[in-house]
Amino acid sequence: MRDTMKAWLIDKALPIWWEVGADRVHGGFHERLALDGTPCRDPRRARVQARQIFAFAVAGRLGWDGPSRQAVDHGLAFFRRAYELEEGAFRTLVAADGTALDDTVVLYDQAFALFAMATAGTVASDPRPLAASASRLRRHLQATLKHPIGGFEESAPPSLPLKANPHMHLLEASLAWVEEGDGADAAAWNALADEIAGLALAHFIDPETGYLKEFFDARWRPVAGQDGRIVEPGHLFEWAWLLVRWGKLRGRADAIAAARRLAELAETTGVDPARNVAVNAILDDGAPLDPGARCWPQTERIKAAVALAGVAETRAERDLWASRIAAGVSGLSAYLDVPTPGLWRDKLQADGTFVEEPAPASTFYHIVCAIEELDKALGAGGIGDRSRERGAALPSYGG
Ligand SMILES: O=P(O)(O)OC[C@H]1O[C@@H](O)[C@@H](O)[C@@H](O)[C@@H]1O
Numbered sequence: 001m002r003d004t005m006k007a008w009l010i011d012k013a014l015p016i017w018w019e020v021g022a023d024r025v026h027g028g029f030h031e032r033l034a035l036d037g038t039p040c041r042d043p044r045r046a047r048v049q050a051r052q053i054f055a056f057a058v059a060g061r062l063g064w065d066g067p068s069r070q071a072v073d074h075g076l077a078f079f080r081r082a083y084e085l086e087e088g089a090f091r092t093l094v095a096a097d098g099t100a101l102d103d104t105v106v107l108y109d110q111a112f113a114l115f116a117m118a119t120a121g122t123v124a125s126d127p128r129p130l131a132a133s134a135s136r137l138r139r140h141l142q143a144t145l146k147h148p149i150g151g152f153e154e155s156a157p158p159s160l161p162l163k164a165n166p167h168m169h170l171l172e173a174s175l176a177w178v179e180e181g182d183g184a185d186a187a188a189w190n191a192l193a194d195e196i197a198g199l200a201l202a203h204f205i206d207p208e209t210g211y212l213k214e215f216f217d218a219r220w221r222p223v224a225g226q227d228g229r230i231v232e233p234g235h236l237f238e239w240a241w242l243l244v245r246w247g248k249l250r251g252r253a254d255a256i257a258a259a260r261r262l263a264e265l266a267e268t269t270g271v272d273p274a275r276n277v278a279v280n281a282i283l284d285d286g287a288p289l290d291p292g293a294r295c296w297p298q299t300e301r302i303k304a305a306v307a308l309a310g311v312a313e314t315r316a317e318r319d320l321w322a323s324r325i326a327a328g329v330s331g332l333s334a335y336l337d338v339p340t341p342g343l344w345r346d347k348l349q350a351d352g353t354f355v356e357e358p359a360p361a362s363t364f365y366h367i368v369c370a371i372e373e374l375d376k377a378l379g380a381g382g383i384g385d386r387s388r389e390r391g392a393a394l395p396s397y398g399g
Pocket of ligand 1: 165238296360362363
């Protein structure tokens with residue numbers, strides 16, 4: 001299973017997303033590739049450029065012997081040239097030729113800019129400016145978007161609802177700076193990670209149901225009406241993965257317990273057993289809301305299961321999460337079954353058929369991250385390593 005996924009990544013996906021997915025004329029990366037492998041000339045979102053930089057930054061450590069440094073340098077050059085604003089934030093959208101289309105500073109995009117700079121620093125030919133740029137951007141967000149209770153406003157001047165989602169990616173970016181950064185500004189990155197994890201535990205997660213909500217009023221209470229009840233199983237998994245990482249770092253059993261509950265709820269109420277996929281949205285009583293299933297919740301299902309298998313307290317619990325890793329990989333594999341290997345489908349519908357459309361580059365980062373987690377879990381020293389635990393007969397994960 002792990003070897004199959006890694007072979008797909010190294011032999012098929014990374015080559016096509018570099019050889020065809022990188023734009024040699026205008027720089028940066030194409031937003032989508034048609035399923036015959038032809039690039040689409042769509043406008044380009046900042047978040048997608050940042051995500052592709054991450055994907056190529058970790059490609060080398062996953063075993064790709066292609067030009068990962070060149071790809072990161074290529075992505076960074078376009079990202080900074082086409083998106084960076086004077087104050088160090090990044091605009092949200094440019095045309096396929098790099099012309100600015102929308103200068104709005106969206107919190108979600110800034111999170112991905114911080115994340116890309118953290119991982120790019122491990123491979124870029126000149127990593128020196130990245131830590132300073134990231135610290136400057138973090139300070140800019142704190143100066144312009146800080147919310148008085150905690151976390152960040154969506155925009156300046158403030159607009160509602162406040163959202164959990166960009167905070168999830170800010171936590172991911174802060175953890176990347178803590179774990180992969182060069183040590184610069186470590187105290188500030190640790191503090192930001194702590195603040196966001198604290199916000200999630202105190203406000204995003206409903207203490208009664210254990211579900212994590214999406215949309216909030218100005219005091220971080222879920223908004224009234226249906227929007228305040230929306231739950232995204234993909235986000236439950238993604239937060240669970242992050243909260244386990246943060247909980248391990250800080251020795252916070254409560255964060256790990258909350259993560260376990262999030263992922264358990266997502267598995268039991270957010271996965272459609274007939275299609276073996278995590279669906280797009282449910283309500284906070286488990287009722288279905290959007291039975292479609294995008295590709296990315298499947299990658300998050302794998303990441304959460306890996307994290308929870310790693311902190312399981314009993315062998316039975318670990319075996320349960322191990323079986324969910326396998327189920328997640330099997331669910332994801334259906335999306336990768338396309339005429340041009342290395343591409344994917346994005347939207348599985350309620351009737352079990354996929355929407356016919358180009359493959360979005362935005363999904364690559366999710367898949368790469370899931371494969372990296374799978375690799376850690378099933379490689380030496382991981383949960384499948386018999387030498388790790390005396391006397392434990394561990395499940396077999398196949399090849
Ligand atoms: O919708 P795209 O850009 O493909 O992103 C895919 C998804 O990524 C996840 O991490 C979440 O942040 C989702 O809210 C988002 O929709």
